[in-house]
Amino acid sequence: MAEEESAAATAAIVEEEGVPTRLWVSVNSLSQKKPVTLFVEDVDKTRGATSGENAAVASTVSDLVTETIKAEILYQQDQAKVAVESVDSVVDEAIRTELQHKAQATTHDKVPYTELTLALIKPDALKAGYEREIRYTMQAHGFVIVHESQIQFTNVRAALFYDHHQDKPWFEKLTRYMSSAPVHAFVLGKVRAARSWNVAIGPTDPEQARKESPLSLRARFGKDILRNAVHGSFNAARARHEIKLLFPNLILDPLLDPPKARFYFDKFLKKTLIEGLTALATAKPHSEPLQVIRWFAQWLQHHNPYRPFVDGKKHVEVVIPD
Incomplete structure (x- = not known):
């Protein structure tokens, strides 16, 4: 078997008994969740491939890689969109519930925090x-x-x-x-x-x-x-x-009201959470929910844009127990 690789694609000449030797091109695809394989043409092994046939194969491999890359870009965009919609829906529902509760509350209960x-x-x-x-x-x-x-x-x-x-x-x-x-x-x-x-x-x-x-x-x-x-x-x-x-170590900061909470979320949390959820959807690290949470916690720890620096280095990491 002879192989020719180009970018994420693999071209392979495969021998099958009773049929002409065939050339296949395969590209790994996240969006398809399996390798995408394309049959190019039969090859007469006894005479070898001509320069024209080699050029045709190279062109086919290039086209397939290009199409696969386009598909992968669309797939990643879709995953990011799903993550954004998921986060927004959770936050919006929480705010709607809080505002509904405040609307139904008596006057003396309508306090900021x-x-x-x-x-x-x-x-x-x-x-x-x-x-x-x-x-x-x-x-x-x-x-x-x-x-x-x-x-x-x-x-x-x-x-x-x-x-x-x-x-x-x-x-x-x-x-x-x-x-x-x-x-x-x-x-x-x-x-x-x-x-x-x-x-x-x-x-x-x-x-x-x-x-x-x-x-x-x-x-x-x-x-x-x-x-x-x-x-x-x-x-x-x-x-x-x-x-x-x-209790000198107890944090006494008041809870934010919904509009301020939404502003804080959009400014400081949303971008990192979307990136993290997209990475999680792409990696699919584990089938066990607790292991998935652990993976996501470690991702957030390593990608926190507000981690403090000590002597020019990131602060000592918190060990997440098993």
Whole structure:
């Protein structure tokens, strides 16, 4: 068998018993998902091919390669278009859903972004076993628990936390109480979270809470003004201060509203995601979904245009575990 190669094409003279020797040309094609093979002509092996026949074969190979390249370009364009349409449809559907929700919401719910607030289950309520009921109240009022942890205040840390009360006569008593046993801290997310949580917990004095808001947490679980079961930040600004004090590594950036989210996506994410999804559709790296996700995660890591540089080199890569 003799072979002649040109670009992505392979020309081969194939001998078959009982028939003239035949010349075939084959080109690998992604769009066809298989080699494209073209029969050129019969060749009389005993006399060999003439210069004219060789020229005809070369021309046929060249034409086939040209057509295959055109087909591949169209295929890649189609794959990119599919990726763009897929990403756009997901984002558009998310925005439509969010806008529909906002249109149906009551006026006081129409705020630009979700707030965060801090909630504490104080030592008396935690020791009495009220955590389960307090969690249920959080869920019933529509809060999302963004982060939580059990914390043991020191007297100094409690003094920093309640610094806005340091001129009160009961300040030292409060800090001693809050550092006497563990508390459970929650970062809660919801629209107007600080205001909503303060409504759920009720007035500071449990006796007043039982009169004005008998279903509130302080009315149900509080004993007195000091041991009133729970803490809540009195406004969003104070919540950010308290969260930063207890959870310094927690990101407090507010969620973007849909138009700003779409602008951010189009400017910083869309181009890279489209390129990545196109590469994924072309490579078809694995049949297992988790392996596909792993491949895509590694692709995004290596092709992130915003990866920081350290001493002129890309930042140390994050190892993606198996």
